[in-house]
Amino acid sequence: MSCILELKNLGFTYGKDTPFEKRAVNNVNLKINKGEFIGIIGHTGSGKSTLVQMLNGLIRPTDGQVLLDGSDIWKEPKKIRNVRFRVGMVFQYPEYQLFEETVYKDIAFGAVNKGMTGDELDKAVRKAAEFAGVKESQLEKSPFDLSGGEKRRAAIAGVIAMEPDVLVLDEPTAGLDPMGREILLSQIVNYHKTRGNTVILVSHTMEDIARVADKIIVMSKSELVAFDETKNIFAQGDMLSKIGLQVPQITKIMQDLKQKGFDVPDGVLTVDEALSVLSPLLKKEGA
Ligand code: ADP
Numbered sequence: 479m480s481c482i483l484e485l486k487n488l489g490f491t492y493g494k495d496t497p498f499e500k501r502a503v504n505n506v507n508l509k510i511n512k513g514e515f516i517g518i519i520g521h522t523g524s525g526k527s528t529l530v531q532m533l534n535g536l537i538r539p540t541d542g543q544v545l546l547d548g549s550d551i552w553k554e555p556k557k558i559r560n561v562r563f564r565v566g567m568v569f570q571y572p573e574y575q576l577f578e579e580t581v582y583k584d585i586a587f588g589a590v591n592k593g594m595t596g597d598e599l600d601k602a603v604r605k606a607a608e609f610a611g612v613k614e615s616q617l618e619k620s621p622f623d624l625s626g627g628e629k630r631r632a633a634i635a636g637v638i639a640m641e642p643d644v645l646v647l648d649e650p651t652a653g654l655d656p657m658g659r660e661i662l663l664s665q666i667v668n669y670h671k672t673r674g675n676t677v678i679l680v681s682h683t684m685e686d687i688a689r690v691a692d693k694i695i696v697m698s699k700s701e702l703v704a705f706d707e708t709k710n711i712f713a714q715g716d717m718l719s720k721i722g723l724q725v726p727q728i729t730k731i732m733q734d735l736k737q738k739g740f741d742v743p744d745g746v747l748t749v750d751e752a753l754s755v756l757s758p759l760l761k762k763e764g765a
Contacts, residue, residue, distance in 0.1 A: 479511040479513070479514075480511065480512050480514065481509045481510065481511055481512070481548075482511065482512045482546065482547060482643065482644060482676050483509070483510040483511075483533065483544065483545065483546055483565075483676070484508075484509045484543075484544075484545040484548075485506050485507060485508050485509075485542070485543075485544055485545075486507060486542050486543045486544075486545065486627065487505055487541060487542035487543070487721070487746050488503060488505070488506040488507070488508075488529075488532060488539055488541070488542035488543065488544060489501070489503050489505055489506070489539060489540060489541040489542050490503040490506050490525075490528050490529075490532060490537065490539055490541075490665060491540045492504050492538050494540055501531050501700050502525050502528040502700055503525040503528050503532070503700055504525075504701050505541075505542070505701070505702075505748065506529065506542070506701075506702045507514075507702070508702065508705045510644075510676060510678070512592055512643075512676055513674050513675065513676055514676055514677075514692050514693060514717060515676075515677045515679070515690055515691050515692045515693075516676070516678045516679070516691060516692070516693050516694070516695060517678075517679050517680075517681060517687035517690070517691030517693070517694045517695070517708065518530065518678065518679065518680040518681075518694070518695045518697065519680075519681065519682075519684065519687055519694060519696055519697070519723060520697030520698055521698065521721065521722045521723065522697060522698065522725070524697040524698050524699060524721075525697050525699075525700045525701075526648070526680045526697050527570075527648055527680070529695075529697065530567070530646050530648055530678065530680060531567070531680070532544055533565050533567075533644070533646055534551075534553065534561055534562050534564075534565035534566070534567045534644075534646065535558040535561045535562060535565075536562070536567065538552060538555075539552075546561060546564065546565065554744075555600060558626075559747070561677065563588070563592045563642060563663070564592075564641050564642055564643050564644065565638040565643070565644045565646060566588075566638070566640050566642030566644070566645050566646065567637065567646045567648070568614055568633065568634050568645070568646065568647040568648065568650055569648055570648050570649045570652060571630075571653070571748050572630060572633035572634065572636075572637075573626065573629035573630045573632070573633050574651075575633060576621040576622075576629055576632060576633055577621075578621065579620060580618050580620065580621070580622050581607075581612065581616050581617050581619055581624065581632050582583060582603060582617040583620060583636040584621050584632055584633075584636055585603045585606055585607055585612070585617075585632060585635045585636045585639050586599060586603045586636075586639060587636055588636050588637065588639060589602050589603065589636075589639040589640050589641070589746050590642040592640050599727070602639045602640075602641055603617075603635075603639050604609050604617075604637035605639075606639035607632075607635045607637040607639075607666065609635065609638050609665060609669045609672075609673075610631040610632070610635035610638060610665055610669075611631050611636045611661060611662070611665050612628065612631050612632050612635050616628065616632075616747045625659075626654075627654055627655075627658040627662070630650070630662070631662065631665070634647070634650065634662075638669065642675070643676065644675065644676040644677075645669070645675060645676070645677045645678070646677075646678045646679075646680075647666065647677070647678070647679050647680065648680045648683060649680055649682065650662060650666070650679070650681075651663060651681070651683070651686065653681075653707070657671075659683075659686070661736065663686055663689070663690065663693070665671075666679065666690070667689075667690050668671075670690075679691065682714075684723070684724060684725065684726045685726045685727070685728075687708070688708060688712060688725075688726045688729065688747040688748060689748050691708050692707065692708065693705065693706050693707050693708060694706065694707075696711060696718070696721070696723070698716075698721040698722075699721075703717070703721060704717065704740075705742065708747060709744070709745030709746075709747060712725045712726065712745065712747060713744050713745055715730070715733065716731075726747060726748075728746065728747070728748060728749050728751075728752050729745075729746055729747055731751055731752070732746040732755070740759065742755055742756070742759070743755065743757070
């Protein structure tokens with residue numbers, strides 16, 4: 479697999495050389511391969527947002543490097559804009575960034591800035607709307623007439639329409655109701671499957687991350703404490719609880735069953751998986 483993003487000794491200090499100096503990310507080293515779905519977890523204030531904002535050049539590292547396809551994104555600072563088209567960033571509460579007359583224009587905004595026109599632009603906008611779950615009939619509406627969840631989907635479509643190689647989403651389901659979260663998450667999964675692009679998702683919800691991510695970055699107090707496959711991360715319940723995180727509830731239940739002597743495998747991450755492991759056991763018990 480080829481590497482798309484490499485972080486080398488990456489660090490960031492807010493207010494460097496002032497009395498308010500705050501080290502937010504310290505010496506992170508890792509490689510992300512093309513097409514991977516990466517989850518980022520960590521307590522509030524652990525450095526997740528600062529880390530992802532360095533991936534598309536929104537903030538410049540105070541030390542170390544971000545390599546995109548092997549080259550330092552800050553090699554030519556004047557070209558940093560191009561990096562922002564290649565690494566698309568969906569911020570927390572992105573709906574506050576909608577401002578055009580129509581949803582269509584809002585979704586097209588970034589793609590137009592990238593230089594897309596005509597048919598190419600139209601296709602990208604409509605495809606992105608579909609990926610994000612924005613209905614055709616909503617495209618000519620004012621974004622202000624949409625519901626909260628719909629606005630969020632329109633904002634996400636705007637980033638997808640730029641056709642980035644890497645899509646970064648910082649807490650995209652925050653503040654949505656359970657149904658809204660579920661829909662949005664499946665749309666992101668579908669986008670990843672269909673496009674085969676790299677997706678990086680920051681989330682507080684372990685259940686969500688467990689379901690979708692191939693690998694997980696664990697941050698604590700500005701440090702990278704682990705980067706590994708999802709099932710290996712959630713097999714380390716003690717490490718996670720030390721830094722104030724938990725394994726998904728279903729993983730915990732399965733680990734407890736195993737401790738009690740039931741023949742269940744490690745690394746069960748979703749309710750569906752648990753069901754398929756438990757049904758034969760329950761049948762045996764019942765027989
Ligand atoms: P997370 O996304 O995990 O909640 P952040 O990257 O937002 O973490 O924050 C990491 C650390 O940097 C925290 O201690 C936070 O208070 C500090 N921080 C974040 N943004 C700023 C800022 N603009 N100025 C000063 N300190 C900041």
